[in-house]
Amino acid sequence: xxxxxxxxxxxxxxxxxxxxxxxxxxxxxxxxxxxxxxxxxxxxxxxxxxxxxxxxxxxxxxxxxxxxxxxxxxxxxxxxxxxxxxxxxxxxxxxxxxxxxxxxxxxxxxxxxxxxxxxxxxxxxxxxxxxxxxxxxxxxxxxxxxxxxxx
Numbered sequence: 001x002x003x004x005x006x007x008x009x010x011x012x013x014x015x016x017x018x019x020x021x022x023x024x025x026x027x028x029x030x031x032x033x034x035x036x037x038x039x040x041x042x043x044x045x046x047x048x049x050x051x052x053x054x055x056x057x058x059x060x061x062x063x064x065x066x067x068x069x070x071x072x073x074x075x076x077x078x079x080x081x082x083x084x085x086x087x088x089x090x091x092x093x094x095x096x097x098x099x100x101x102x103x104x105x106x107x108x109x110x111x112x113x114x115x116x117x118x119x120x121x122x123x124x125x126x127x128x129x130x131x132x133x134x135x136x137x138x139x140x141x142x143x144x145x146x147x148x149x150x151x
Contacts, residue, residue: 069076109116121127128134 068074072078110120126134
């Protein structure tokens with residue numbers, strides 16, 4: 001097909017500057033000719049110019065986070081401890097609200113229902129109506145706790 005592989009003629013191409021020698025593109029507003037009219041890239045900052053400040057900002061952020069994690073007075077551990085205390089306090093408040101609602105229902109029942117009032121009096125105080133006989137049933141002896149051993 002032509003010359004052997006090692007003896008091929010090199011085709012000379014017109015000189016094109018490599019990436020290092022090319023002029024910087026700053027956007028369509030500064031380019032001239034047909035290339036500037038057809039360009040869709042907006043003019044903007046060069047990313048290489050932003051890289052160093054970006055790395056500095058990331059480094060400062062990481063340093064701040066490490067300091068916050070390591071600080072015993074105002075760091076992450078005291079914050080976590082306070083979060084646990086707050087959640088425990090909220091649980092106690094919810095339990096108190098449930099107890100208050102139960103007690104309010106008992107008060108309402110004792111005010112409005114005479115049978116509930118009588119049952120409470122009989123249970124708590126041990127009163128009986130005239131003519132009734134009160135019977136206390138003792139627990140069997142095996143149900144009682146064993147006395148402590150003598151020394």
